[in-house]
Amino acid sequence: MKIAIFEKENSQDYELRNKITSLAQEHSIIFDESKPDVVFFIGGDGTFLRAVQHYLDQLDRVIFVGINRGKLGFFYDYDPSSVEELFSQLVEKKLSLHEFSLLKGEFIDEEKEKKIYAVNEIRIENPFHTLISDVLIDGELLETFRGNGLLVSSSLGSTAYNKSLGGAIVHHSLSCLQFKEIAPIQNRELHSLGNSLILPSSSRIVFRGHLSNVVIGYDHLICQSKNLKEIAISLSSKKVRVYYSPSHTYLSTVRKGFIE
Numbered sequence: 001m002k003i004a005i006f007e008k009e010n011s012q013d014y015e016l017r018n019k020i021t022s023l024a025q026e027h028s029i030i031f032d033e034s035k036p037d038v039v040f041f042i043g044g045d046g047t048f049l050r051a052v053q054h055y056l057d058q059l060d061r062v063i064f065v066g067i068n069r070g071k072l073g074f075f076y077d078y079d080p081s082s083v084e085e086l087f088s089q090l091v092e093k094k095l096s097l098h099e100f101s102l103l104k105g106e107f108i109d110e111e112k113e114k115k116i117y118a119v120n121e122i123r124i125e126n127p128f129h130t131l132i133s134d135v136l137i138d139g140e141l142l143e144t145f146r147g148n149g150l151l152v153s154s155s156l157g158s159t160a161y162n163k164s165l166g167g168a169i170v171h172h173s174l175s176c177l178q179f180k181e182i183a184p185i186q187n188r189e190l191h192s193l194g195n196s197l198i199l200p201s202s203s204r205i206v207f208r209g210h211l212s213n214v215v216i217g218y219d220h221l222i223c224q225s226k227n228l229k230e231i232a233i234s235l236s237s238k239k240v241r242v243y244y245s246p247s248h249t250y251l252s253t254v255r256k257g258f259i260e
């Protein structure tokens with residue numbers, strides 16, 4: 001087995017790194033930063049999002065496992081005090097493997113087809129003016145939206161930005177898409193759905209309009225496309241695989257994250 005460590009930028013966590021190195025030696029596990037089988041991501045939730053983008057072309061092989069260094073960790077079951085336990089469970093093949101589909105965004109940028117991938121959500125936002133966009137689902141018009149932005153979340157991302165917008169929390173084992181509006185303008189003349197809409201995994205959601213000032217956000221990343229006319233969002237065949245502890249439950253993640 002080949003492993004790699006992925007840390008937040010400028011990390012000076014030498015103690016934890018040394019601990020992992022000596023545990024790896026003890027278990028005859030070698031390091032390979034460029035083609036690992038298992039990636040230990042150390043930090044907060046943002047570190048996981050960055051690790052997935054870093055190894056995007058190797059998701060068929062790579063499995064991620066998190067060691068939490070931040071205050072909140074939705075993708076983590078381990079912290080520095082439980083690294084020994086993590087290594088023995090890894091070697092004894094006792095870890096619980098979970099697989100999640102990434103979101104895919106497709107649009108034309110300067111006459112070239114562009115694809116982006118996200119763990120949590122893909123969104124369009126207009127920081128300057130009212131965003132006006134048609135929302136089409138599988139080719140059928142749902143609404144013409146006016147407001148700040150539009151977002152499509154994965155189940156895994158339902159506890160992130162989507163939750164701040166009042167979206168539903170969706171169990172991470174459910175394969176579906178959640179459409180949510182960001183600050184819709186609603187009055188007696190302008191109407192839009194308002195609520196979350198949870199859609200089957202096969203759905204294709206298109207935002208269409210004059211979207212040139214729009215910022216496309218995907219997880220921690222953003223991009224812009226001059227003369228953007230539409231973006232299509234669907235679930236990708238790319239999957240990210242994560243090891244959790246054998247006793248992991250989704251409810252415990254939700255409870256620790258929001259209630260305890």
Ligand code: NAD
Nearest residue numbers: 045046047072074120121156157159160161162164219220
């Ligand atoms: P970051 O790493 O500081 O993350 C921002 C917050 O989102 C953190 O508190 C993090 O713990 C939490 N988070 C990320 N993924 C989560 C998930 N799946 N479930 C629950 N909480 C989660 O900042 P960043 O690196 O820019 O992270 C990008 C993410 O931040 C985006 O994917 C988006 O979901 C989130 N975000 C949230 C808001 C909001 O809630 N208003 C606004 C912008 C971005």
